[in-house]
Amino acid sequence: MSTEPPTPARPLKRRRYAILAIALAVLAAGVAAILFWSRDTTVEPPPRVNDPVEVPQQASLIAVPIETDxxxxxxxxxxxxxxxxxxxxxxxxxxxxxxxxxxxxxxxxxxxxxxxxxxxxxxxxxxxxxxxxxxxxxxxxxxxxxxxxxxxxxxxxxxxxxxxxxxxxxxxxxxxxxxxxxxxxxxxxxxxxxxxxxxxxxxxxxxxxxxxxxxxxxxxxxxxxxxxxxLDVRAKVGDAWRQSFTSLQLNAENPPVWMRVTPQRLSYGGYSLSGGKLRLKLAMEAGTETFVGPRPQDPKPTPLPALARESKGTQLRFFLPVIADYAQLEPVVLKVLVKRSRRPFDLPGIGPVTARFDK
CATH class of the missing domain: 3.15.10 (Bactericidal permeability-increasing protein; domain 1)
Structure with a gap:
């Protein structure tokens, strides 16, 4: 009389655990997918700051020789x-x-x-x-x-x-x-x-x-x-002084850029005569500001100051704070960023990142 050995129960338990683990993994993946696709992807822009910009006051020095016939x-x-x-x-x-x-x-x-x-x-x-x-x-x-x-x-x-x-x-x-x-x-x-x-x-x-x-x-x-x-030197110097209260165009478009000049004082460094022209060596100390956007309003002229005798007639020194209109800068900057985004940005520690820039 022969008898068959009993079937082991341990392999059956292992299969049950494996099936349960797979089911849990699929469930977790599904929940993760649902959370991912249902997340709020809207990104709020940073708050706009309208605080006044404190610009230190510093004068530029501009050579303004004047010639008289x-x-x-x-x-x-x-x-x-x-x-x-x-x-x-x-x-x-x-x-x-x-x-x-x-x-x-x-x-x-x-x-x-x-x-x-x-x-x-x-x-x-x-x-x-x-x-x-x-x-x-x-x-x-x-x-x-x-x-x-x-x-x-x-x-x-x-x-x-x-x-x-x-x-x-x-x-x-x-x-x-x-x-x-x-x-x-x-x-x-x-x-x-x-x-x-x-x-x-x-x-x-x-x-x-x-x-x-x-x-x-x-x-x-x-x-x-x-x-x-x-020769009426005073009249010629006075005309040049009044005309210096102006805005000079540095760039016509994309974007338009202007430099506003506000004269403060004139210094005189001598003269020379050549080719029938008497050339006065003058240097003007002026406040200079750069505006990106529409032409700024010209400053109001002040009376011609007293002559200051200093040999600065050939020196140049500029201090140019820039005041930019964001509406003028935005399309120019966006155009550059969109062109650059055609290639991935290589970020240290992260690797290549593809970015998209929208208005």
Whole structure:
């Protein structure tokens, strides 16, 4: 009589546990899926802050050279100084001094003093202006044409020519109210003194010409400062000052950008003359602000400040706080971000991340 061994119960229990574990896993996955798809995916934007931005006050330094044409000064000098500086038609008893010899310890005259008639003119050519450092040089070419007639009743006529160059050296200063003042030093020298040779002697007319030129020199010393004042430097500086209260366009669109300039003071660092232009070296201290968006309102001009003497005429220094309109920046920034999002962002510790940017 044979008997079969009993079926083990342990494998059956294991299968039941495995089925129960699988069921729980499926249930957990289902619950997780339901929670995932039913979550609230709306993201609220961060709160908008409208607090005023505190910007430290700091001035920018801008070089603002101003040029003025000095052709009016040249024309004024041409009108003030006659072409013919002086003319002479006069008899002199002693054109040639008597010759003497020493005999027996005495000077004995062997020829008499010889007289003559002096006829001639001293004229000038066109006036030229040039710069030399901070000096304005006025060059006045002078030409003498003088004749000695009836010299001792022997020489009927002999013409002497001479040339000189007069130089007026002008130094400008600006007062605190921006009106110019000028000091003038005028001198001349004969590059070719006028004279003739007669009977082995040289007859020169330099002293006679000098005597006539001295009043011209003195008159120029009075005339030049008045003509300098007619340049009206204050009006030109005042116009430039008022026009500086403005907004300058830095970028036309995408986005529009403006720089608003609010002048505060002007400093003066001297001048130079070149090419017929008097160039004032000015530096303007101003408040500067950059606006992204529509053109800001121009600041209200203030009166021209007193002149400050400082050598800042060629320096540049900018302090530019930026005030941006978000509505102008948003489309520009969004366009850049959307273009960049075509490639994943590689975030440290996370890896490649694909982002989407919406308005």
């Amino acid at each position: 000095v052709s009016a000064l040249s024309q004024a000098l041409e009108r003030a100084i006659p072409r013919t500086l002086w003319a002479i038609d006069q008899h002199f008893d002693k054109c040639v001094a008597a010759k003497r010899v020493r005999l027996f310890k005495k000077d004995v005259k062997v020829t008499p003093d010889i007289g003559c008639n002096v006829i001639g003119t001293v004229s000038r050519a066109a006036i030229r202006l040039r710069g030399e450092g901070e000096d304005i040089i006025v060059d006045i070419p002078i030409r003498a044409n003088i004749s000695a007639r009836n010299v001792g009743g022997v020489l009927k006529g002999e013409t002497a020519t001479g040339a000189a160059m007069a130089h007026a050296r002008i130094r400008l200063t600006l007062r605190e109210d921006w009106t110019p003042a000028a000091t003038v030093r005028l001198a001349y020298d004969w590059t070719k003194p006028p004279g003739i040779d007669f009977l082995g002697q040289r007859i020169t007319f330099t002293e006679k010409a000098d005597e006539k030129l001295q009043p011209i020199v003195r008159d120029l010393e009075r005339t030049l400062p008045r003509e300098i004042a007619k």
